[in-house]
Amino acid sequence: MSVxxxxxxxxxDGRKIGGxxxxxxxxxxxxxxxxxxTDISFDIREGEIRAIIGPNGAGKSSMxxxxxxxxxxxxxxxxxxxxxxxxxxxYEVAQQGIxxxxxxxxxxxxxxxxxxxxxxxxxxxxxxxxxxxIWKGKAQAEEVENRxxxxxxxxxxxxxHIRKTPVARLPYGLKKRVELARALAAQPSLLLLDEPMAGxxxxxxxxxxxxILDVNDEFGTxxxxxxxxxxxxxxxxxxxxxxxxxxxxxxxxPDEVRNNQNVIDxxxxxxxx
Amino acid sequence: xxxxFLNTLEVMANGLMAGVLYALVALGFVLIYKASGIxxxxxxxxALFAAMTLVGAMxxxxxxSHLINAVFGTEVHHFGWHLPxxxxxxxxxxxxxxxxxxxQRVIFKHLVGQEPIILFMATIGLAYFMExxxxxxxxxxxxxxxxxxxxxxxxxIEDFTATWAAEGxxxxxxxxxxxxxxxxxxxxxxxxxxxxxxxxxxxGRAMRAVADDHQAALSVGINLNFIWVLxxxxxxxxxxxxxxxWGSKSGVxxxxxxxxxxxxxxxxxxxxTSIPGAIxxxxxIGVGEKLFEFAIGPYVGGATENWFAYVLALIFxxxxxxxxxxxxxxxxx
Ligand SMILES: Nc1ncnc2c1ncn2[C@@H]1O[C@H](COP(=O)(O)OP(=O)(O)OP(=O)(O)O)[C@@H](O)[C@H]1O
Ligand SMILES: [Mg+2]
Numbered sequence: 001m002s003v004x005x006x007x008x009x010x011x012x013d014g015r016k017i018g019g020x021x022x023x024x025x026x027x028x029x030x031x032x033x034x035x036x037x038t039d040i041s042f043d044i045r046e047g048e049i050r051a052i053i054g055p056n057g058a059g060k061s062s063m064x065x066x067x068x069x070x071x072x073x074x075x076x077x078x079x080x081x082x083x084x085x086x087x088x089x090x091y092e093v094a095q096q097g098i099x100x101x102x103x104x105x106x107x108x109x110x111x112x113x114x115x116x117x118x119x120x121x122x123x124x125x126x127x128x129x130x131x132x133x134i135w136k137g138k139a140q141a142e143e144v145e146n147r148x149x150x151x152x153x154x155x156x157x158x159x160x161h162i163r164k165t166p167v168a169r170l171p172y173g174l175k176k177r178v179e180l181a182r183a184l185a186a187q188p189s190l191l192l193l194d195e196p197m198a199g200x201x202x203x204x205x206x207x208x209x210x211x212i213l214d215v216n217d218e219f220g221t222x223x224x225x226x227x228x229x230x231x232x233x234x235x236x237x238x239x240x241x242x243x244x245x246x247x248x249x250x251x252x253x254p255d256e257v258r259n260n261q262n263v264i265d266x267x268x269x270x271x272x273x
Numbered sequence: 274x275x276x277x278f279l280n281t282l283e284v285m286a287n288g289l290m291a292g293v294l295y296a297l298v299a300l301g302f303v304l305i306y307k308a309s310g311i312x313x314x315x316x317x318x319x320a321l322f323a324a325m326t327l328v329g330a331m332x333x334x335x336x337x338s339h340l341i342n343a344v345f346g347t348e349v350h351h352f353g354w355h356l357p358x359x360x361x362x363x364x365x366x367x368x369x370x371x372x373x374x375x376x377q378r379v380i381f382k383h384l385v386g387q388e389p390i391i392l393f394m395a396t397i398g399l400a401y402f403m404e405x406x407x408x409x410x411x412x413x414x415x416x417x418x419x420x421x422x423x424x425x426x427x428x429x430i431e432d433f434t435a436t437w438a439a440e441g442x443x444x445x446x447x448x449x450x451x452x453x454x455x456x457x458x459x460x461x462x463x464x465x466x467x468x469x470x471x472x473x474x475x476x477g478r479a480m481r482a483v484a485d486d487h488q489a490a491l492s493v494g495i496n497l498n499f500i501w502v503l504x505x506x507x508x509x510x511x512x513x514x515x516x517x518x519w520g521s522k523s524g525v526x527x528x529x530x531x532x533x534x535x536x537x538x539x540x541x542x543x544x545x546t547s548i549p550g551a552i553x554x555x556x557x558i559g560v561g562e563k564l565f566e567f568a569i570g571p572y573v574g575g576a577t578e579n580w581f582a583y584v585l586a587l588i589f590x591x592x593x594x595x596x597x598x599x600x601x602x603x604x605x606x
Binding site: 068070089090091092094095099100102106107108109110111115118119120122123125182183186 | 475478479481482484485486488489490491492493494495496497
């Protein structure tokens with residue numbers, strides 16, 4: 001099957017999946033004595049929705065943090081766009097076109113929704129300080145352009161009605177959506193979502209699933225997401241990595257993973273030896 | 274208008290202008306505190322250091338001349354030039370930016386994520402180091418700073434207000450310091466520039482983002498170190514402005530660094546994270562202490578300006594611990 005070799009292919013619903021965009025090679029991450037990740041390798045292909053699942057404490061967020069530069073693994077290499085990535089600060093990773101959301105939401109609480117989304121455009125603001133100080137031509141054109149992108153994303157995620165609302169006042173579900181909007185505003189090559197649906201009700205989950213699919217479909221954005229809800233994962237993702245106790249215990253299409261005995265054991269809580 | 278009323282008005286006007294200076298110093302604190310959670314004890318010493326550097330640059334003093342002469346047995350003191358004020362100020366700004374970079378690079382880069390009290394201690398160390406360093410660099414003599422700002426009282430205002438008094442009353446007009454008026458205008462310009470910068474530039478937006486949430490700021494590609502250097506540079510610039518105003522008035526000497534102590538009650542009043550708070554707080558304290566001294570001072574033996582601000586701030590602290598504009602503190606449980 002083409003899903004597991006490296007040839008580009010077209011999915012059943014007509015989305016194009018390309019070559020490898022990011023590859024994790026033998027990643028090991030320790031916190032003192034705790035091994036959060038043990039020798040894990042997997043790849044993320046251009047245009048796909050890649051899920052990372054596993055029980056609590058399996059090391060999923062840690063993996064996302066390695067990808068986004070928040071954690072530095074003791075061993076292993078991260079390959080991005082066909083080349084090994086040198087050790088980078090999180091802001092440098094972001095500047096390379098990797099945007100993310102956080103498991104426990106990190107928004108600019110004091111800013112409005114629009115301001116938050118505009119902050120996601122910072123990497124696309126190029127005009128120098130002096131030009132901005134004089135506030136003419138180029139800087140203004142740039143501001144207008146960035147504003148347009150931000151507004152488009154706000155429309156896309158259906159949060160126009162709260163554009164000017166300070167984020168601190170929003171309910172949890174909407175905050176998650178604003179965080180997604182800010183990440184999208186960067187027009188990333190790779191979007192990392194840490195439990196985008198955690199703590200949501202059924203309706204909110206459905207909305208969020210639809211947005212994720214639409215983002216992938218319309219913008220062709222590659223997405224790696226962590227999610228606990230199995231139904232959601234099976235519906236959304238092209239391929240799934242399963243982690244347990246820091247180790248990879250499964251990798252493949254939703255169907256493959258669903259029938260993997262190790263995965264079944266981990267989720268049913270079979271005792272580890 | 275009665276002469277008594279006019280006198281009160283004069284006291285208030287002078288209080289407002291003193292308040293502007295307090296606000297300026299407090300502003301330096303707020304900038305750094307908002308962006309990094311560091312309460313910068315060294316803000317006052319930074320003002321002193323900036324003013325010393327400005328005097329040194331303008332007078333063409335050789336930095337570290339005592340040290341150089343002691344080590345090499347030479348007798349160098351002056352380069353023999355005099356710089357115009359603007360050039361001296363530009364040079365001093367460059368020095369303050371370099372200072373900001375060094376502070377971030379050598380100290381605070383290594384203290385990221387530490388407890389606020391540790392950061393505070395580091396700034397105390399920095400303050401004492403800078404004080405000594407500044408004296409080694411420029412000597413400990415009292416220096417006069419003259420960047421060409423007008424001195425003395427304004428005759429125009431004196432003449433103009435003299436006509437306000439009611440018929441038959443003896444009134445000679447208000448005494449308003451020229452320098453205070455310049456300081457007020459400069460402070461208004463400075464604050465407006467800062468607000469425009471933080472609202473309308475990329476770096477300003479990044480600065481606000483960092484002040485709000487470090488993790489989120491990183492995730493959108495903001496280099497925290499750069500922003501912190503920027504913020505320390507801005508605080509250095511604000512310190513320079515305060516240093517020029519204060520130094521032109523009372524000379525550049527150690528006591529200049531104590532203006533930081535005046536900023537403390539201002540911050541307690543205005544909140545540590547609020548720029549409008551710093552300004553309004555500064556004005557309230559400036560006016561408050563002058564009025565109090567004027568009205569109550571004579572009955573309690575004077576010198577109330579030494580303590581009034583603190584008592585006012587304490588009373589405030591009891592009723593509104595977050596300050597006038599500070600965000601409400603809600604303990605998470
Ligand atoms: N910054 C850290 N310092 C120390 N230990 C950490 C840190 N981050 C994660 N860990 C540890 O690494 C392990 C994996 O944690 P991680 O957050 O990656 O799990 P997870 O799969 O995301 O779990 P959950 O589903 O609960 O979010 C845990 O044992 C956790 O305690
Ligand atoms: Mg997690």
